[in-house]
Amino acid sequence: MINLLIDKIKEQNSPIVVGLDPKVEFLPECVREKAFKDFGHSSKAIGEAFYEFNKGIIDHIYDVVPSVKPQIAMYEQYGIEGLIAYKKTVDYAKSKGLVVIGDIKRGDIASTAEAYAVGHLGQVTIEGNTERGFDSDFITINPYMGYDTIKPFLDVCKEENRGLFVLVKTSNPSSGDFQDLKVGDDFLYERVAMKVDEWGQEHMGQEYSYVGAVVGATYPEVGKRLRELMPKTYFLVPGYGAQGGKAEDMAHYFNKDGLGAIINSSRGIIAAHKNPKYEQFKNEGFAMASRQAVLDMKKELEEALR
Numbered sequence: 001m002i003n004l005l006i007d008k009i010k011e012q013n014s015p016i017v018v019g020l021d022p023k024v025e026f027l028p029e030c031v032r033e034k035a036f037k038d039f040g041h042s043s044k045a046i047g048e049a050f051y052e053f054n055k056g057i058i059d060h061i062y063d064v065v066p067s068v069k070p071q072i073a074m075y076e077q078y079g080i081e082g083l084i085a086y087k088k089t090v091d092y093a094k095s096k097g098l099v100v101i102g103d104i105k106r107g108d109i110a111s112t113a114e115a116y117a118v119g120h121l122g123q124v125t126i127e128g129n130t131e132r133g134f135d136s137d138f139i140t141i142n143p144y145m146g147y148d149t150i151k152p153f154l155d156v157c158k159e160e161n162r163g164l165f166v167l168v169k170t171s172n173p174s175s176g177d178f179q180d181l182k183v184g185d186d187f188l189y190e191r192v193a194m195k196v197d198e199w200g201q202e203h204m205g206q207e208y209s210y211v212g213a214v215v216g217a218t219y220p221e222v223g224k225r226l227r228e229l230m231p232k233t234y235f236l237v238p239g240y241g242a243q244g245g246k247a248e249d250m251a252h253y254f255n256k257d258g259l260g261a262i263i264n265s266s267r268g269i270i271a272a273h274k275n276p277k278y279e280q281f282k283n284e285g286f287a288m289a290s291r292q293a294v295l296d297m298k299k300e301l302e303e304a305l306r
């Protein structure tokens with residue numbers, strides 16, 4: 001999957017992930033009102049609306065980005081109807097050839113981690129019959145509990161040819177509370193980076209490992225340091241746009257080969273139709289607004305990485 005992701009990034013010249021993090025306030029009136037009319041003011045209506053919204057966006061971006069990242073919490077808050085929308089979104093994105101990064105941020109003792117891994121990257125066997133739960137290509141995981149909790153994910157990734165993005169330095173304002181603590185002469189995020197690099201050597205693709213790292217766009221100097229420490233690790237870089245990450249800082253996250261990072265934007269793309277800049281695409285044109293926002297982001301990155 002890391003090879004496929006890289007091939008698609010090269011083919012489209014687009015190191016961009018669109019975050020599918022729907023919220024009711026991001027829904028255009030046409031989608032929201034239709035769902036309420038058909039299903040009442042219910043979680044079923046929200047699930048249907050989220051799926052219709054995502055489907056419209058996917059249809060308008062699948063040829064200009066390699067990947068999408070649905071954030072499971074946005075769906076989970078609506079219970080089973082939300083999770084149905086999550087699953088349908090993952091399946092639809094894959095049917096359009098997109099690489100799906102399931103943003104689930106899991107981590108637990110090994111026996112439980114194995115179940116998460118099987119549910120999101122692998123398959124269950126029921127009396128000889130196999131089924132996939134959520135068919136993502138990559139997932140995000142939290143390494144706080146150590147190697148024995150990572151190993152079940154690595155095992156399923158090897159069997160299934162899938163990958164991980166492990167939190168190393170996150171984009172949020174308090175990420176330094178723990179991640180920037182000193183451990184001997186190193187920062188904790190540096191120690192985690194060295195481990196992620198080591199785990200990745202267990203599962204290498206052609207140029208990069210299947211074990212990627214989450215490195216926030218909001219700390220570019222840290223991005224630069226981590227790039228040196230983990231040359232074979234792909235970076236998932238969230239925090240662009242809405243959280244303050246800027247195009248001119250993104251060069252730090254890439255290797256000399258022009259690869260090594262994929263930049264995520266969620267609200268900046270999916271809620272573009274609410275942005276006065278894309279006013280001509282409002283309401284029914286919501287998905288065109290997302291496409292235009294992707295094309296603008298692509299141009300900004302091209303200029304900054306030149």
Ligand SMILES: O=C(O)c1cc(=O)[nH]c(=O)n1[C@@H]1O[C@H](COP(=O)(O)O)[C@@H](O)[C@H]1O
Pocket residue numbers: 019021071103140169170171172214215216238239240241242243264265266267268
């Ligand atoms: O793992 C992530 O994707 C993630 C890690 C991180 O450090 N910061 C971060 O914002 N994210 C996710 O990236 C997305 C950012 O959304 P926007 O700020 O709307 O672009 C959300 O889905 C977050 O959950």
